[in-house]
Amino acid sequence: MWIMFIKIIFISIIAIILSFYYGDKSTDIISSLFSVVVSSKTLSNSTTRKLFTKKQLKLYNGVDKPELYISILGRIFDVTRGIKHYGPNQQYNIFVGRDASRCFVTGKFNIDDISDEVADFGNDDLRSLNYWLNFYKKEYKIVGKLIGRYFDNNGNQTPYGRAVKMMLKEAEREKEKDHLEKVKxxxxxxxxxxxxxxxxxxxxxxxxxxxxxxxxxxxxxxxxxxxxxxxxxxxxxxxxxxxxxxxxxxxxxxxxxxxxx
Structure with a gap:
């Protein structure tokens, strides 16, 4: 907010100076400057994703809040348009309002089995998890990050998050190596x-x-x-x-x- 206010004051000062040198032509120049400031502000807002605590994410369950959010590996997706699958009393409602990354692989949907711990997974399970992550990236909008195991209070990846990211990449590389060996x-x-x-x-x-x-x-x-x-x-x-x-x-x-x- 303050940065935007300072930018407007700065442009106003420039506008006064330009009016002395360019007269009527200064209007077009000033208009262009304002457009740049406004568009940069819009771009900044569009690329900034919100950070959620576990308590905040839990509210996006279709009841407390109308939206349905799920998290996988700390990334939060809006799955509201999939309400017939994720809505209250539906098959995959167990994923809503929390990070249940582990369940995407284990298939255990009991509340006691909910967990975002995946570092003990083998390569096959990691590839399966990566498939689901890419599926949600393709099908649903990412709306934020979950503060906790994968992202810190500033939205940066935690050491655990970076380790899992490397594990996912290595699992995919191993798959490629396995395929090449089977070709030979x-x-x-x-x-x-x-x-x-x-x-x-x-x-x-x-x-x-x-x-x-x-x-x-x-x-x-x-x-x-x-x-x-x-x-x-x-x-x-x-x-x-x-x-x-x-x-x-x-x-x-x-x-x-x-x-x-």
Missing amino acids: FPPCNVEWNVETGTRIWCSKKSGGIERDWSGMPYQLYEPGSKTYRCACINEHNEKLGSIKEYEDCDKSTFSCFIKGS
């Missing part, structure tokens, strides 16, 4: 029969990875791990990764029957 070493097809046991085989579409080669089933070991997964190995990639042949594999049919399965 596609998963095998698998079927089980009560009489013959488990059969694994490779095709040009096994593992959902389309390619111009089939490959042979091999045990592919992760670095430093004693566990393995079945992967289709191209003959040109047989020296890549830590692999081991399955017993009794029929290389003419690109398949194996696993004993004891």
Whole structure:
């Protein structure tokens, strides 16, 4: 308010000075200056998001206040237009007026399970949470930030908030790495029969990875791990990764029957 008042006084002084030098032309110049001040004020208001305490957010429940607000990872969204889902007595009303980030992944909607703690999540859960965050960013308007675990009293990210943000990015990077590995070493097809046991085989579409080669089933070991997964190995990639042949594999049919399965 005071800054705006000072700007107006400053422009008024300039207006008086300009009137001596430019006469009638000074009117257009002054008008432009005022437009810049007003537009900058409007822009500032449009980009400033409100900070909410937990007590304040709780009021936006469709009863105490007509709007419906939810929070995920400290970001507050207006979901009022989704009242048939989030309104009183509706399926997702448990999310309204609070940050229930954890519940988006766990699917536990009891009041005792409400929590915004997510730092113990694994990569799959973090990617699921990130999906929901991006969904709300796309579908609903962000109206503010919640003071607490993710943002401080000034609206800046807390150390916890920054840590979770980094975890989300790392989880997405791991997903990309996993996809690239599956392109190089596609998963095998698998079927089980009560009489013959488990059969694994490779095709040009096994593992959902389309390619111009089939490959042979091999045990592919992760670095430093004693566990393995079945992967289709191209003959040109047989020296890549830590692999081991399955017993009794029929290389003419690109398949194996696993004993004891």
